[in-house]
Amino acid sequence: xxxxxxxxxxYLLSASHSNQxxxxxxxxxxxxxxxxxxxxxxxxxxxxxxVDFGSRKAVSFNGSSDAIFLEKMPLTGCEQFTIEVIFRxxxxxxxxxxxxxxxxxxxxxxxxxxxSKKEGWYLDAFIKTSSGNKTLIDSTLIHPTDQxxxxxxxxxxxxxxxxxxxxxxxxxxxxxxxxxxxxxxIGVRQNETYWFKGDIFKxxxxxxxxxxxxxxxx
Numbered sequence: 001x002x003x004x005x006x007x008x009x010x011y012l013l014s015a016s017h018s019n020q021x022x023x024x025x026x027x028x029x030x031x032x033x034x035x036x037x038x039x040x041x042x043x044x045x046x047x048x049x050x051v052d053f054g055s056r057k058a059v060s061f062n063g064s065s066d067a068i069f070l071e072k073m074p075l076t077g078c079e080q081f082t083i084e085v086i087f088r089x090x091x092x093x094x095x096x097x098x099x100x101x102x103x104x105x106x107x108x109x110x111x112x113x114x115x116s117k118k119e120g121w122y123l124d125a126f127i128k129t130s131s132g133n134k135t136l137i138d139s140t141l142i143h144p145t146d147q148x149x150x151x152x153x154x155x156x157x158x159x160x161x162x163x164x165x166x167x168x169x170x171x172x173x174x175x176x177x178x179x180x181x182x183x184x185x186i187g188v189r190q191n192e193t194y195w196f197k198g199d200i201f202k203x204x205x206x207x208x209x210x211x212x213x214x215x216x217x218x
Contacts, residue, residue, distance in 0.1 A: 032057035041071035063197025093197030103182035156209035
């Protein structure tokens with residue numbers, strides 16, 4: 001067996017091991033499961049609905065009273081992680097919307113937000129820890145509403161990056177300490193302000209800084 005074949009085999013085995021590790025340690029949530037199944041530690045607010053996402057199911061949030069609250073806090077102990085969301089922001093929502101909140105209400109927390117305007121929406125990603133806080137937002141990076149998107153927020157030992165449809169948009173630096181306490185809310189901030197209007201299919205949290213080639217696909 002020549003050296004080229006050996007190198008190729010090593011690459012394939014390494015890639016396979018990496019993908020298996022991501023799958024093994026990730027928290028992957030199909031949101032329709034929370035609505036259709038009576039799962040312990042899950043509380044529904046309002047009336048989140050089920051909508052079609054191709055041959056699959058997503059959850060619809062009305063922008064004023066629909067949300068999902070989880071006792072889970074999957075970021076505990078993580079100095080690096082990747083949050084991914086497959087969602088569709090809808091036209092007609094409030095200007096400021098929080099569609100994912102990990103951690104405490106006012107203390108250490110990670111927020112995935114958007115700002116909605118007549119011409120579209122733009123991403124706002126926020127983190128606050130005991131070491132400081134950081135916001136990644138740019139109002140010029142506008143995307144059309146009523147379309148499906150993949151969002152990723154990557155924390156890599158203090159380096160923050162945001163992606164929309166696998167394309168990097170913004171990055172920043174923070175002195176990183178883990179967000180260890182709290183819960184999770186989907187569709188609204190945990191104090192029930194800034195409701196999200198649109199649909200969410202899937203959320204995945206991975207305790208490592210993923211590259212775009214390892215992101216989930218729509």
